Amino acid sequence: MSLLLADWDSQNTSDATDWPLARLSDLKADARIAVVIPARNEDGTVGGIVGRITAELAGFVDELIVMDSLSSDATVSEAANAGARVHSVASVRPDLGVRAGKGEALWKSLFVTTSDLLVFIDADLTEWGPHFVTGLLGPLLTEPSIKLVRGFYDRVLDVGDEPSLQGGRVTELVARPWLALHRPQLGGVVQPLAGEWAIRRSVFERLTVPTGYGVELSTLLDVHSAYGLDAIAQVDLGRRAHRHQSLHDLAAMATELMAVAERRRLGMPPDSSDLPGVNESAGTVALRLPTPERAWTERAIPIDERPRAVDMGGYPV
Secondary structure (H helix, E strand, O other): OOHHHHHHHHHHEEEHHHOOHHHHHHHHOOOOEEEEEEEOOOOOOHHHHHHHHHHHOEOOEOEEEEEEOOOOOOHHHHHHHHOOEEEEOOOOOHHHOOOOOHHHHHHHHOOOOOOOEEEEOOOOEEEOOOHHHHHHHHHHHHOOOOOEEEEEEEEOOOOOOOOEOOOOHHHHHHHHHHHHHHOHHHOOOOOOOOOOEEEEHHHHOOOOEEOOOOHHHHHHHHHHHHHOHHHEEEEEEEEEEEOOOOHHHHHHHHHHHHHHHHHHHOOOOOOOOOOOOEEOOOOEEEEEEEOOOOOEEEEEEEOOEEOOHHHOOOOOO
């Protein structure tokens, strides 16, 4: 590890146990905190996540929001019954249209929250704890220069019972190699695509946001470009388990990430459709995937990005 990365790692990496609730409650002062949970068809897990945050972080978290991304199951009722305020992406600023993606849910959360600090937690977690929330907030509450905090953890994998610090397959095969080639300064970020992260509202509202899975990578790259490496911190959250996706779903995710990365590598504006293979009118790329019957199926992968929220008329609501 270079001296630069070693210095950043020693200064900007902490453990969730460094940030107990009692300590953060003293540090919070007038800061307002929102926990946002994007969810699509997660009725089996979202209620438990909301319930634990409600029970264990009451009085500390000011806004607990579930952003429903067009679910067809009982996600909305499970989240509401557990104590969250639930908003559908279709009902938040309908004048701006609606997309079915994680980034869309996070972007639209800006229009239904008022908090200074935003914590994002995935809705499919099966092994986690409220220390995810407090751990991610620690660096933001203690150091004004920190803009973005990324989590990392031992992931419980599908094969065997031993957890691993490695990221998911898209992290290790797409994101990390790309960062090594084009942003080596970010080589010390343990899990650059971690779904648990926190950011200052004043920063997030001034970033363009991919509507799909590219939001984690875009945010990391854009904060690094605008504020430098020292504005980013990471926190060891311990152990995490969640539902894993199929390889074809991961291929779709990888396509989104590559579009996000290429736009930023080439210095292209976020609304540019000049990437090869882009359907300009639809803002998608056609991903061809083989079927077990030795035929082809085609998936339209959205790669469009939402503009800065502060530039939207009527913001904040």
